[in-house]
Amino acid sequence: MITLTGSGLTLGKLKQIIIGREQVKICPEAMRKVMKSRDAVERIIADGRTAYGINTGFGKFSDVKINAEDTEALQLHLIRSHACGLGEPFREEVARTMAVLRLNALLKGHSGIRPVVLERLRDMVNQRITPVIPSQGSLGASGDLAPLAHLALVLIGEGEAVLGGIPMPAAQAWERRGIRPVRLQAKEGLALINGTQAMTACGALAFLEAEQLALQSEWIAGMTMEALRGITDAFHPAVHEARGYPEQTAVAVRMRNWLDGSRLTTRQGELRVQDAYSIRCIPQVHGATWQVLDYVREKLEIEFNAATDNPLIFDEGETIVSGGNFHGQPVAFAMDFLKIGMSELASISERRTERLVNPQLNAGLPPFLSPEPGLQSGAMILQYAAASIVSENKTLAHPASVDSIPSSANQEDHVSMGTTAARHAARIVGNVRRVLAVEAFCAFQACAIRGKEKMSPALRQKWDALSxxxxxxxxxxxxxxxxxxxxxxxLEEARISGLNSDTGSGS
Incomplete structure (x- = not known):
């Protein structure tokens, strides 16, 4: 059981909830803060004071005063009108992550929402009532309005949900669990949809896979080194300490460990003086990707525990501020950075695959690893496929965060496109896995030709697992x-690995 408090949620804990299926509970102290901020909303309504989103319209309609008797209808209209997402739905794990992250953010107690709404969010997570949320339609400022509106629809018993793998009307899903949906009151619809949880959820799951892929890329590269009789001197500790990047040094350490005891690798001057960059510069290139991952981890975990709606309530209601914490620029930059860092892992992997299959570069291995060169093509087209995906990644890696389209009659005149960045990051991570799988296949075949009995003990275990x-x-x-x-x-290994770990692996 993971306790959500509004702070302290990490990627490790999130993985336990989403992948490990841990249930969540709400911290009582956090709930007391929630109740105090809700009391402030009730006082505003009772006193007839004007506050954005409580008794006004939204966006360009912020100057339109709403009568007290219409505040509940205002929230319902907000959710229905904003639930206009497009395209294929996010996968279920992304939607569940959105619910966890929104619950945690609201538990900070700055949103003026009733405890019952947070209890329903908790039930949504624990009972695995998963909203069907279209993946397109968010500009990433004013929050992920459209995606979060689809999540909020399910809370009120509208829209579509998935229960036990079966899509159904949300009201039916709640009924099957014996739980009543909520009726939103003043401020609550806005509190649910003003946030960055779609981009952050999509990005967090992409990150968790990316982190494990970065580790897996190292043993795959090690197997390629053995197949190509690579020179291990390039991983000498002094070389990496001389540069000073801890992530680079850590990759070099892990590469030495993977290759320890190999009778296939060589030393300087035995076969050649130095290897090509895709072999010799593994610590430098992979290490730089770990620097990206460290940056992205930090930004995601800050966002997990951030109050991102508007307005925010402070000092037990004495201070209510309309701000812009819903703006997704920090996450957008992080996702674009993740795209670039992971794309490079695929790029260098494809170059190693080329060296494995190219008879001019593969140190005496059969052309394209073919059992009968000419009659049989062997792994020739596998390199084509990897090259195609690497090229596709270059397009996807174009930064989404440099784009902006004004909305709401120019009231919301600069947006982050962070959700687009996160969606593209997730696609790139999947593409990287395919490129690494191609390298692993070719290295596996090449090591069988070289003599698997000569492999390092650690990499021989990996070879046996592939076999x-x-x-x-x-x-x-x-x-x-x-x-x-x-x-x-x-992918299976990535999902299992690190379930009980809360730290990165880059250094």
Whole structure:
């Protein structure tokens, strides 16, 4: 059971909730803060004071005063009108993560929302009533309005949800769990949809996969090094300490550990003086990606525990401020950075694959690892496929955060496009896994040719694990099936790994 307090939520805890299926509970002290901020909203209504989103319209309508008897209808109209997401829905894990993150943010006690609404968010998470949330339609400022409105629809028993893998009307899902949906009151609809939880949820799950992929890329690169009889001197501790980046040094340490005991790797001057960059610069390039991951982790965990709606209530209602914490620029930058860092892991991996299959570069291995060069093409087109994905990543890596389109009659005249950045980051992470799977396949085949008995003990274990799902290459076959199997194995290992860990692995 994970206790949510409005602070202290980490990627490790989030993974336990979403992947490990831990349930959540609400901290009583946090709930007391929630009740105090709700009391402030009630006083504003009773006193007839004007406050944005409580008794005014929204966006360009912020100057329109709403009568007290219409405040409940105002919230209902808000949710229905803003639930205009488009495109394919987010996967269920993203939608559940959105609910967890919104609950945690509201528990900070600055939003003026009733405890019952937070209890329903908790029930949504624990009972696994998952909102169907279209993935397109957010500008990433004023919050992720459209996606979060679809989440809020389910809270009030409207829209669509998934329960036990079956899509159904939200009201039916609540009924099956014996729980009544909520009726929103003043401020509550706005509190639910003013936030960055769609981009942050999508980005957080992409990050969790990316972090594990960065680790997996190292043993895959190590296997390639053995297949190419790479020079281990490039990983000498002094080289990396001389530069000073801790992430680079940590990659070099792990590479030395993976290759320890190998009878396939070489030393300077034995076969050649130095390797190509895609081999020699593994610590420098992979280490730089770990620097990106460290940055992204920090920004995501800040956002997990941030109050991101508007207006915010302070001093037990004495201070109510309309601000802009819903603006997704910090997350947008982080997601664009993640896109670039992960794209480079695929780029350097594809270059190593080229060296494994190119007879001019692969140190005597058969052309394209073919069992009968000419009659059989071997892994020739696998490199094509990897190159295609690397090229696609270059397009997806274009920063979304440099774009902005004004909205709400120019009241909301600068937006982050952070959700687009996060969606593209998730696509890139999936693409990187496919490129690494191609490298792993080729390195697996090449090491079988070199002599798997000469591999390092650590990498031989990885080779044996791969041999359980793919056979050595003795005849051309449908290689997409092999790549899909490796890809699934990498994903399964990533989901299991680090479930009880709260720290990064870059340094």
């Amino acid at each position: 359980e799902i793919i056979p050595p290459l003795t005849e051309d076959r449908i290689f997409s099936c092999d790549i899909a199997k490796i890809e699934r194995r990498l």
